[in-house]
Amino acid sequence: MRYVLKSLFCTLLFYYIGVIAVAQNIEGYVFVDNNKNSIMDSDEKGIKGVMVSNQKDVVITDEKGHFKIKLKEEKFIFVTKPEAYQFKLDKYNNPEFYFLFKTKKTKEQLKYRSSEPITEIPEFLYFPVYNNPGEEEHSCLLIGDPQMKDDEKLVFYKDGIIPYMATKQVDFYVVLGDISHNNPEILPKEKQISATLGVPGYRVFGNHDINYKAADNKHAAETFKMVYGPDYYSFDFGSFHYIILNNVLYDGWWKEINAPGRYSGGLSEEQKKWLINDLMLVSSNKTIVLFSHIPFDKIFVKENSMQTLFKALENHKKILAVSGHLHYIVAYDYTADDGWEYNANFEGLVAGAACGAWWSGLLDENNIPFSTCPDGSPKGFFQLNVTKDDYNYVFHPVNYPNDFQFRTYINKDEICVNWFVGKKTDSVWVYLDNNPIAIKLHNFIGTDSFVESIYKAHKDMQKTTLVKTAHLWKAKLPENISTGYHSVKVFARDSKGILFKGFKTFYIEK
Numbered sequence: 001m002r003y004v005l006k007s008l009f010c011t012l013l014f015y016y017i018g019v020i021a022v023a024q025n026i027e028g029y030v031f032v033d034n035n036k037n038s039i040m041d042s043d044e045k046g047i048k049g050v051m052v053s054n055q056k057d058v059v060i061t062d063e064k065g066h067f068k069i070k071l072k073e074e075k076f077i078f079v080t081k082p083e084a085y086q087f088k089l090d091k092y093n094n095p096e097f098y099f100l101f102k103t104k105k106t107k108e109q110l111k112y113r114s115s116e117p118i119t120e121i122p123e124f125l126y127f128p129v130y131n132n133p134g135e136e137e138h139s140c141l142l143i144g145d146p147q148m149k150d151d152e153k154l155v156f157y158k159d160g161i162i163p164y165m166a167t168k169q170v171d172f173y174v175v176l177g178d179i180s181h182n183n184p185e186i187l188p189k190e191k192q193i194s195a196t197l198g199v200p201g202y203r204v205f206g207n208h209d210i211n212y213k214a215a216d217n218k219h220a221a222e223t224f225k226m227v228y229g230p231d232y233y234s235f236d237f238g239s240f241h242y243i244i245l246n247n248v249l250y251d252g253w254w255k256e257i258n259a260p261g262r263y264s265g266g267l268s269e270e271q272k273k274w275l276i277n278d279l280m281l282v283s284s285n286k287t288i289v290l291f292s293h294i295p296f297d298k299i300f301v302k303e304n305s306m307q308t309l310f311k312a313l314e315n316h317k318k319i320l321a322v323s324g325h326l327h328y329i330v331a332y333d334y335t336a337d338d339g340w341e342y343n344a345n346f347e348g349l350v351a352g353a354a355c356g357a358w359w360s361g362l363l364d365e366n367n368i369p370f371s372t373c374p375d376g377s378p379k380g381f382f383q384l385n386v387t388k389d390d391y392n393y394v395f396h397p398v399n400y401p402n403d404f405q406f407r408t409y410i411n412k413d414e415i416c417v418n419w420f421v422g423k424k425t426d427s428v429w430v431y432l433d434n435n436p437i438a439i440k441l442h443n444f445i446g447t448d449s450f451v452e453s454i455y456k457a458h459k460d461m462q463k464t465t466l467v468k469t470a471h472l473w474k475a476k477l478p479e480n481i482s483t484g485y486h487s488v489k490v491f492a493r494d495s496k497g498i499l500f501k502g503f504k505t506f507y508i509e510k
């Protein structure tokens, strides 16, 4: 009897393993494609130690570049770009680093398209890569919410933002979500336009990119994934480990009232598991850069998602979290108040918006709105510059010269400076006329009175609410200041010691 049971157990075990091996695992190779024919020729070598994921588990390639990983329905198998290698680029200049395992058609009725199922499961997945030396120093553009509702806005982006981006020498760009404005049909068009930049692009999923007829969160990003690939993954560039996250959770179409459902900020349970598995395999010496649409702030993101993220980052030494969503700029540091109680230097940047105040306000001579953001910062984008193990970021305002980093104005008897990227702990001071004694400005939280007047003057801007920002500084003008023209030279120094300069002429009435 005992023997019978044992043999039955063995048979079951064997059968079980057989099912997994045949139906649920996939094998593949990451290899250096020296002759660029996309085929792993017998003399071409695999790369060891490359991370491969099914958006939950993460495995590492062996010395032959071989991996084996579980297939999960409707999930991507993707390879984390290894340092000093680049993937083959597709015709849109985007890296070919993923495979979507989808065997059945999406059943639910979505308003916007989704990926077609595969017709057969490949025996092996091959990911060709090429050497990409000199990655230690690199740079990328960070583009907040282009938020394009229709073809007119697409033209605004093509003619009003892309030419500015094209003047920057960078290795890649990242669009931080809300690429569309409730119209995912824009996404393939954005991809075609941005392809003209000639460098790889990475995209983050935003709440306005939702396929909003989806019944729940599962298919909310269907069109986004069809156009761009996985909604969360990672890639290495030099000593930096970049992580793209999808922190939009959609409640699904609201049947009772036949309207789009609500969304909230947070990470799906599967994504949390992946994030932990990913970061566990990344050396603590690597700088981590997180890209998400919604800022990781307890006001916007569920507490348990914040805690999971923070815990997963506990051993890392330097972290930067970049996001969009707010349409204004916030440069900040994570502290114990945010729930960050580990040692690392953890900085955050909310990168404004390419569409500014949703493409509104005064038009420039190309008929594109100036669209100043509700914190007073111009519409624009950022550039992240990396040198070995350090980085800095620079704001590129659109419609203004690059050195236009703050706006100075006189408001009643005060001199005010709105330094778009300033942190509340940074210093701002001015010299009035030829007086060699500096006047120190103090930081305050408030609304920018310049942008207040702009919003009042333009009807289409009035629906946008002005925001209180912490990147304002002010000081009282001397009481005995004489009538007539005066000047101020403005100086601002950030925490990295970089000095910014500005100048303003103003008139004092009797």
Ligand SMILES: [Zn+2]
Binding pocket: 178, 206, 207, 208, 293, 324, 325, 326
């Ligand atoms: Zn958003």
